[in-house]
Amino acid sequence: MQIILRERMENLGDAGEIVDVKKGFARNYLIPQGLAYEASDTNVRRIERERNLSVARSAEELAGARARAGSIEAISLTFNARAGQEGRLFGSITSADIADRLEEQGVSIDRRQIELDEPIKALGVFSVPIRLHSEVRPEIKVWVIKEE
Numbered sequence: 305m306q307i308i309l310r311e312r313m314e315n316l317g318d319a320g321e322i323v324d325v326k327k328g329f330a331r332n333y334l335i336p337q338g339l340a341y342e343a344s345d346t347n348v349r350r351i352e353r354e355r356n357l358s359v360a361r362s363a364e365e366l367a368g369a370r371a372r373a374g375s376i377e378a379i380s381l382t383f384n385a386r387a388g389q390e391g392r393l394f395g396s397i398t399s400a401d402i403a404d405r406l407e408e409q410g411v412s413i414d415r416r417q418i419e420l421d422e423p424i425k426a427l428g429v430f431s432v433p434i435r436l437h438s439e440v441r442p443e444i445k446v447w448v449i450k451e452e
Contacts, residue, residue, distance in 0.1 A: 305330045306343035308351050313339065320351050369437035376413075376434060380445040381405050387427050387450045396423035397448060402432060406444075424448055 305327045312318045316325070322343050325334065334340040341347035381402065386394045399418040406413050419433045419441070427450055431443045 307334060307340040308343050308347055309340050310351070310354075311339060320355055322348075366437055366439060369440040373436055373440050373442035376411060376436075376444060377442040379406070379409060379411065380447065381409075382447045382449060384451040385427075385448055391427040391450075393425050393427070393448070396425045397446065398423045402444075402446065 306322055306324055307330050309317055309319055309321050309323060317323050330340065330342070335342065341350065383397050383401070383405070385397065388394065399415045399420045402418050402420070403413050403415040413434060417435050419435055424430055424446065427448050430446045430448070432446050433441045433443050435441055
């Protein structure tokens with residue numbers, strides 16, 4: 305039986321491909337789960353329409369992320385923290401702290417979008433990437449200075 309895949313499936317193919325599978329697999333699993341359509345002229349047009357909508361939506365998201373990245377890259381955050389003699393912080397600066405400080409400046413970023421490998425535990429200047437889109441990753445400067 306020929307079907308049109310709605311999304312990429314391991315060992316079958318990519319979204320939009322027409323593939324041959326056994327009838328039972330198509331009727332009992334793929335079609336009821338919404339993973340595929342039966343290969344007919346109507347469904348081919350439907351998949352093409354879905355693909356066009358997806359491309360337009362992703363282009364719009366990319367343009368929005370690029371516009372937002374320009375304003376984010378201009379931001380520099382300063383944290384005053386208690387530190388020891390060697391410049392090690394008694395606490396740490398986490399992605400949640402950075403997200404809160406960005407929120408104070410009017411930029412709404414989810415803490416999970418901030419790509420901080422591990423919390424900042426030292427004095428200095430750090431570049432912190434923010435994932436707005438899979439192709440857009442602006443960086444902000446985070447200054448950690450010793451609290452007087």
